[in-house]
Amino acid sequence: MRKIVGEWVKKCKKLPKIGEMTHIDRCRTAFELKDPDIVPIMPELDQWPIYYAGYNFKDTWEDLDAWADGLLKCYHDFRCDCIWPYACPSFAVDPFLTPEERKKWYNIRDTRSYVLYNEITDNLDKIIERLEKKPWEKYGYGRQELYGKNFQDMLDFKEAMDGEIAIIPGLWNTSNLCEWMVGVQHFIEWTVTEPKEKVHYYMQLMHDYVDSALEGFAEVCAKRGVEFFCIFGGSRTWGPKQFEEFGMYDNLIANKASKLFKYVFHHVCGNNLPYAMQHLASFPYDGFQYDEKMQQFDWSWAKWTEWVARLCEGKAVPMNAPTTQVCAWGTPQEIDTMVKEFIEHTTPFVPAGIMPGCELSIHTSAENVRAMIEGGRKWGKYPECKTRAKLIWTDEEFKASLPKLVAPEGKMPVWAWYWQKIPDRFRIKHEEIYPKT
Template identity: 20%
Template sequence: MIKETMTKDERLQAAITLDHVDRHPVFPILVTSAPRLYGITQAAAWQDHDIARDALIRCYKEYGYDCISKPNYYYPMLPGKLTAAPVRNLIPGRQLGEDDLYQIDERVLFEREDYDKIAALGWNGFWDEHYEKISRKSLEKFSAMQAISNQLYCDDMKICEDDGIPVHLGVAVDSVLMAFSLSRTLTEFTRDLHEVPDKVEAAMKASCDDLIANSIQVCKNNGKMMAFVVLERGSGFYYRLKIFERFEWPFLQRYVDAFVSEGIMPWLHFDTDWGMNLPYLKKLPRGKCVCDLDSTTDIFQAKEILKDHMCISGDVPAALLTLGKPEEVVDYCKKLIDEVGDGGGFMLTTGCECPINVKPENLRAMVETGRNYQGKRKGTRASSPDPRKELSSIVRPQGRIAEAFGNLQYDDIEKLVETAISENSDPLDILDQCKAGMDTVGELYSTGEYFLSELILSGDMFKKVVDIIKPFIAKGSSASSLGRVVIGTTKGDIHDLGKNIVATLFGTSGFDVIDLGVDIDPVIFVDEISKTDAKVVAMSALITPTFDSMKTVVDLMKERGLRDDRFVIIGGGPTTAAVRDYVGADAWSLNPVVGIHMCKEFLR
């Protein structure tokens, strides 16, 4: 048993702010399964909030986790003001069987012509006018129902808290894209995105602030400063990144900025696979949000991308909890604690909602593992409370050239490199130092210590160094070529530093390098592959929109019969294994030496 030295609230807050915790918080997102565990039907729990609340309290006490998600089946809300699409639920005991799980009855709630009206009236103004048309209820009746529902939520929350049970959910709000997709249906909304994107965007822009303001008001009314943001349909599971970038990401950033500035913690609930979108989350403020994953996104990859930046919660899969054995649950939870919990910033939770048919022994195995297993590695060690201090004091790399790079000593760098060359230093070592220095600059930029101008300056410094050492690297290269490699940064991206490092190393490793440069049209890229018959194709990206043009290159290669017997490798800051799969490449690496080794292995 881990010795507990924090309260449940302190533990949760510390996990979110990436500070030290005595152990990782553990709790299931559990609502509908509580009545089922005690033989109560779903219909009964829907009809009587006392029954639902008592089942949730009983479950909390029996299994001993850290907090409950909601005090009953209802959501906190404002009378007459929506924080989500007003979808109709099919309720057990009414439209469904007594013990069925409730379902969303997805229907078209407004027509394509209504986008203009929403753009003019905003989210609140539109629904004030439109609600009665889609419902058998008047707006007054609807508002009254919401008021009652909210009152029951607040009353039941107080009962829980008086019993010492923490409840955190302040509001559940759809992302703007989610609200629109649910209001139009997935099929119609997808068609709208294709056929009238400007109208959709204008309506979303007019709705975003209302959804934010409504949510903030709900949180303030019930005194719970946590916004559960429902995100599903904007993911890379469904749509191309260009859709995410235009219709989801700008609004999500506005949500997060607004909530954080009001002291509300955004709990970003990501359903489906968001692997391709994860790098964007690094742009959200550090230690302020939770990235909540449902077991479809690779949580271990998420940790790689978001470690020391955002708390991750998840992701014991529903199928494991329902169909697995307790020992399998224990093993998976231990793996999560060892890998995702390493260094803190983790909460052990269910992947999305705890399934209604969870086996009690599996729920118990999850909670007890969370409470008792410290982890193999550094476990719950504290992150530094001051990331800038940590980076400044720890990440500084070794070597004079690396230091000069990190400190941006523009005037000294040429001299230092020339001196190193004259002292017969290995040019590759100089390159390594430059790369380490560049990494430092990048990290100081991401924490706000350096500005964009300083980032650009470091790029110029790097180019200077490469020009000086290139002739010396070439001397060491192999006489016979291993084969041709076509390398470049594809259309939409003008970054070339990483690509230049890799191109240089390809050359020194014995490859015949055809470096196409930056912002290369996929057709030109593939023409060059065809012309040179290069067996290795390497593409680099520093910004996420480049993923699509990389993919176009691979698709064109396939179309022109150039894909077989060729090795496509990608790399660059935002790339991941999921991006490799999306692009259709054979390999991905962030380490140039490893990447080149992969290419050599292929040619062998």
């Protein structure tokens, strides 16, 4: 065990229990669609703990002690129900780069703002060529290996704390990495302008990488009793035709993850389409972390979250509140109100989780983070949270909204229609895309 981890174990052993359940039992109960004692508090802190603990990104670029110190200080001070391992964009990008590229690929900026990275290319042929060469096999996984070490540090902490807290690792799914490596705008353009076979081939190569990474994660997690897992989803700006044509790869990852881990949930940030909520509720996930309504709606926050909760009833745990933007720039009172409304308009239908729709902004104040957590604990006590608010939708109004907002029951678009129509086309060969002249 890392020394700094051991020091935090001694401090955290002295902390009083919160509620009637342990942190991890609270999460387990919600994910089994049963009522916990309190709504679980599960925010994705990402890089925020480093800043909160007084560090900056330049000085801690490869400092595992600092990462562990920041994460465990946050747990000690705020008592969330889970810990996410430290996250940095470089963990996703490094495996696709050469050692020389890794040295110059990231912009740490003022050392206290979100780390930026360069797109690998804006050319489909070049990214295909890179994936075919599998640079991670030749050069290793780079900084992604540090993520693994920090993950192990958090598991050491969990075990020393008698397993009372959930540790949540995560992995980007196929569409997300396809977009990350080249920029969302380029990938979306290719789905329209490039030959479909070539886009499929790119996604097929990326799927192989993600699938292998998922199996590697599962092997480590099985050995150390990890139950929760997050899939960071892409395809947030796709339309129905793109889902039908290219949706198979994310579907395959969702199906596989749900078999490898006990509790799997999906992360989708941005202005969410009702259609996307229906799509996720149809996946084999135990829950999903969603965000704001699409901007064309004039719905209130309470109306939006109640609609999603009704859609998820008996299917999956919806997790939200406050939005990342309000958590960063709102007042503690605004955060408290947003958390209250989300809880009171979700729990009458399905268990909820407090988890802003995206990772926390690095400049979110500690006061606002505390307001989110204290609000969740104040308003999230069962059973009273289920009956406190006056509901906005009647059953009849909700049912009447569905034909306008989602696909009719039993008639959802066939995700990966292309694959189901021609199943043997999943494995496309290089020669089919680049025939010899």
